Amino acid sequence: xxxxxxxxxxxxxxxxxxxxxxxxxxxxxxxxxxxxxxxxxxxxxxxxxxxxxxxxxxxxxxxxxxxxxxxxxxxxxxxxxxxxxxxxxxxxxxxxxxxxxxxxxxxxxxxxxxxxxxxxxxxxxxxxxxxxxxxxxxxxxxxxxxxxxxxxxxxxxxxxxxxxxxxxxxxxxxxxxxxxxxxxxxxxxxxxxxxxxxxxxxxxxxxxxxxxxxxx
Amino acid sequence: xxxxxxxxxxxxxxxxxxxxxxxxxxxxxxxxxxxxxxxxxxxxxxxxxxxxxxxxxxxxxxxxxxxxxxxxxxxxxxxxxxxxxxxxxxxxxxxxxxxxxxxxxxxxxxxxxxxxxxxxxxxxxxxxxxxxxxxxxxxxxxxxxxxxxxxxxxxxxxxxxxxxxxxxxxxxxxxxxxxxxxxxxxxxxxxxxxxxxxxxxxxxxxxxxxxxxxxxxxxxxxxxxxxxxxxxxxxxxxxxxxxxxxxxxxxxxxxxxxxxxxxxxxxxxxxxxxxxxxxxxxxxxxxxxxxxxxxxxxxxxxxxxxxxxxxxxxxxxxxxxxxxxxxxxxxxxxxxxxxxxxxxxxxxxxxxxxxxxxxxxxxxxxxxxxxxxxxxxxxxxxxxxxxxxxxxxxxxxxxxxxxxxxxxxxxxxxxxxxxxxxxxxxxxxxxxxxxxxxxxxxxxxxxxxxxxxxxxxxxxxxxxxxxxxxxxxxxxxxxxxx
Ligand code: SF4
Numbered sequence: 193x194x195x196x197x198x199x200x201x202x203x204x205x206x207x208x209x210x211x212x213x214x215x216x217x218x219x220x221x222x223x224x225x226x227x228x229x230x231x232x233x234x235x236x237x238x239x240x241x242x243x244x245x246x247x248x249x250x251x252x253x254x255x256x257x258x259x260x261x262x263x264x265x266x267x268x269x270x271x272x273x274x275x276x277x278x279x280x281x282x283x284x285x286x287x288x289x290x291x292x293x294x295x296x297x298x299x300x301x302x303x304x305x306x307x308x309x310x311x312x313x314x315x316x317x318x319x320x321x322x323x324x325x326x327x328x329x330x331x332x333x334x335x336x337x338x339x340x341x342x343x344x345x346x347x348x349x350x351x352x353x354x355x356x357x358x359x360x361x362x363x364x365x366x367x368x369x370x371x372x373x374x375x376x377x378x379x380x381x382x383x384x385x386x387x388x389x390x391x392x393x394x395x396x397x398x399x400x401x402x403x404x405x406x407x408x
Numbered sequence: 409x410x411x412x413x414x415x416x417x418x419x420x421x422x423x424x425x426x427x428x429x430x431x432x433x434x435x436x437x438x439x440x441x442x443x444x445x446x447x448x449x450x451x452x453x454x455x456x457x458x459x460x461x462x463x464x465x466x467x468x469x470x471x472x473x474x475x476x477x478x479x480x481x482x483x484x485x486x487x488x489x490x491x492x493x494x495x496x497x498x499x500x501x502x503x504x505x506x507x508x509x510x511x512x513x514x515x516x517x518x519x520x521x522x523x524x525x526x527x528x529x530x531x532x533x534x535x536x537x538x539x540x541x542x543x544x545x546x547x548x549x550x551x552x553x554x555x556x557x558x559x560x561x562x563x564x565x566x567x568x569x570x571x572x573x574x575x576x577x578x579x580x581x582x583x584x585x586x587x588x589x590x591x592x593x594x595x596x597x598x599x600x601x602x603x604x605x606x607x608x609x610x611x612x613x614x615x616x617x618x619x620x621x622x623x624x625x626x627x628x629x630x631x632x633x634x635x636x637x638x639x640x641x642x643x644x645x646x647x648x649x650x651x652x653x654x655x656x657x658x659x660x661x662x663x664x665x666x667x668x669x670x671x672x673x674x675x676x677x678x679x680x681x682x683x684x685x686x687x688x689x690x691x692x693x694x695x696x697x698x699x700x701x702x703x704x705x706x707x708x709x710x711x712x713x714x715x716x717x718x719x720x721x722x723x724x725x726x727x728x729x730x731x732x733x734x735x736x737x738x739x740x741x742x743x744x745x746x747x748x749x750x751x752x753x754x755x756x757x758x759x760x761x762x763x764x765x766x767x768x769x770x771x772x773x774x775x776x777x778x779x780x781x782x783x784x785x786x787x788x789x790x791x792x793x794x795x796x797x798x799x800x801x802x803x804x805x806x807x808x809x810x811x812x813x814x815x816x817x818x819x820x821x822x823x824x825x826x827x828x829x830x831x832x833x834x835x836x837x838x839x840x841x842x843x844x845x846x847x848x849x850x851x852x853x854x855x856x857x858x859x860x861x862x863x864x865x866x867x868x869x870x871x872x873x874x875x876x877x878x879x880x881x882x883x884x885x886x887x888x889x890x
Contacts, residue, residue: 194501195500195501195502195503195507195714196501198503199501199503199660199712199714199718200482200485200486202714202718202719202721203481203482203485203660203718203721204482205722206481206718206719206720206721206722206723206726207479207480207481207482207721207722208722209479209480212482212483215480215483216483216486216487218480219480219483219484219487219630219665220487222476222665222666223487223630223631223665223666226666226668227666227668228668228671228672229466229469229470229473229668229669229671229672229675230461230462230465230466230469230672230675232459232460232461233459233460234459234460245685249688300702301702301703304612304616319459319685320685320686321686322686322690327701327703327704328698328701329698329700329701329702332701332702332703333645333649333703333704334649334650334703337642337645337646337649354671355671355674356668356671359667359668359671368632368694369632369634369692369694370694370698371693371694371695371696371697371698371701371704372648372649372691372692372693372694372704373691373692373694374645374689374690374691374692375686375689375690375691376688376689377686377687377688377689377690378688379688380640380641380642380688380689381640381641381688382553382554382604382640382641383570383640383682384552384553384554384557384570384571384572384604384641385553385557385572385575385577385580385600385603385604386437386440386441386576386577386597386600387440387441387444387445387570387573388597388600390600390601390604392601392604392605392608393553393604393608393640393641393642393643394551394608394611394612394615394641394642394643394645394646395641395642395645395646395688395689396642
């Protein structure tokens with residue numbers, strides 16, 4: 193007997209209920225029903241909540257009025273920290289006028305030498321101060337992973353309350369999951385040496401979020 | 409013999425425990441970690457009501473999700489398999505650790521793999537996969553900082569979420585100096601970021617040059633055929649983004665039906681584990697790189713592992729399969745913090761290990777573990793999926809009795825006690841004698857300093873004698889008369 197059939201046969205014997213077809217139909221019906229568990233009741237403005245949570249997770253947050261204001265803000269933020277004015281951008285944000293703000297930007301997949309990665313996001317979650325990033329040809333996952341500094345553009349209108357709401361938005365707009373959905377909440381960290389938290393384990397050491405516009 | 413038992417030291421628990429208690433460096437590391445673990449969790453749980461959430465309601469929901477999956481596990485596994493295949497992943501099955509190693513090595517050979525970067529996977533520990541890979545000429549590199557440290561040290565993890573919790577800063581410094589070929593320096597805790605940065609530099613080169621990534625999965629999502637990875641360091645993202653091949657090794661019990669179920673579980677997993685409201689990186693990985701993408705694995709393989717799990721389904725112990733590997737039970741266990749994880753002798757330490765090790769390696773091969781408990785019940789009160797760990801350990805102890813696995817003296821003693829306890833007149837007479845005798849042994853302060861019948865009980869403490877030579881019944885009767 194194959195390992196698969198052997199394992200499934202023993203699981204089935206353990207489950208001990210018989211009638212696999214009826215149970216399968218019930219399982220598929222459950223998938224259709226889409227029930228969820230306890231969810232938070234967030235009071236107040238979702239965007240403010242998102243910003244406060246993100247800051248508590250060691251990200252920095254700025255708010256600007258529109259996309260046109262982003263490149264100048266990024267240049268200023270990088271200069272203030274003496275970071276290089278050089279970045280790899282995801283393709284979906286490559287169209288901003290980075291050069292005019294004095295930034296030298298390349299778009300596409302990130303490489304080890306890229307000091308800064310600039311991405312958009314699919315949406316953001318107020319409950320936990322989290323970015324939801326989808327992999328795809330225009331949104332390579334490496335941009336938010338390899339560079340020491342990750343800058344993400346977050347349209348205020350794309351801030352949702354919870355992970356459940358984020359999944360609902362994904363289902364409505366895309367249908368299926370992309371290869372990778374990455375929920376990112378601040379710079380990478382480790383506590384593996386004497387439980388002391390260090391920022392910048394393998395991923396970015398700093399994450400800067402630029403919230404664009406008002407919540408509509 | 410159970411194949412897992414070959415690698416288990418659980419039968420030497422008592423001897424190993426005695427060693428660990430006397431190891432000052434280990435004790436220092438444990439005493440430092442203990443308040444941090446429990447304090448962070450307590451703070452996170454206390455903040456739940458601020459968002460209108462409640463721990464008991466959440467863990468009811470989480471336990472319900474896991475039970476639903478386990479009660480029809482065959483069906484959910486098949487649905488997961490169909491959806492994963494529909495997205496282009498290969499789904500393989502392994503009965504035990506040996507089959508895991510064979511499958512991984514076969515995938516590696518088919519794809520010309522020379523180097524493997526690994527994100528933490530406890531299944532790989534169950535299978536001793538690193539040894540098998542090295543023997544096959546494939547270099548395995550652990551990339552979780554804690555796992556990397558213990559790989560350099562040639563040790564096993566001592567905690568499921570903090571694998572190097574038993575190592576002090578000085579030990580890490582000595583290890584890095586030796587293995588990274590540099591002089592050893594005097595270090596204080598202010599240098600911990602520098603050590604983390606050193607490891608980052610070394611491991612970054614491995615990430616970029618590996619051909620294959622191996623990870624576990626915190627959960628499998630049936631409706632989408634997805635593996636989920638929860639990490640803080642970002643190594644999980646690295647090993648699933650950069651190499652050409654990604655292999656997920658996970659237990660068959662890890663499946664949950666829906667994305668919503670996963671969202672619910674994520675409200676308790678990080679809070680229970682590290683006191684975080686969410687871990688830095690939560691990744692959902694489905695299928696392979698799309699045709700128009702220029703990164704991500706072109707080959708994704710799931711290895712779904714039994715290694716003892718299938719036989720627990722439907723048994724008296726099925727509740728343990730709800731476990732989401734948060735580590736809270738060991739973080740609150742006085743036995744764990746006296747000994748550290750290595751004393752337990754196999755992959756899983758603490759209360760969950762005291763249940764899993766006998767089940768996966770054979771009850772007769774881990775006789776002491778179900779007794780490694782003070783009966784304080786902290787583990788079951790913090791468990792986010794409400795696993796009745798003390799009851800499961802109790803069940804294992806009963807099974808040891810039934811199967812005649814306990815020492816002769818203990819079995820005889822218990823049988824004699826049961827015989828006496830079933831005869832109230834005799835029982836009262838004998839307890840009267842025992843109470844008078846204990847009182848006679850006690851010194852002026854009502855304490856026995858050295859108890860001759862069981863000297864072990866009084867080596868580190870006194871045995872207090874209450875009631876001044878009267879049994880409970882006598883005292884109770886006297887109090888009624890008053
Ligand atoms: S038994 Fe419960 S507390 Fe222990 S690791 Fe598993 S889920 Fe966490």
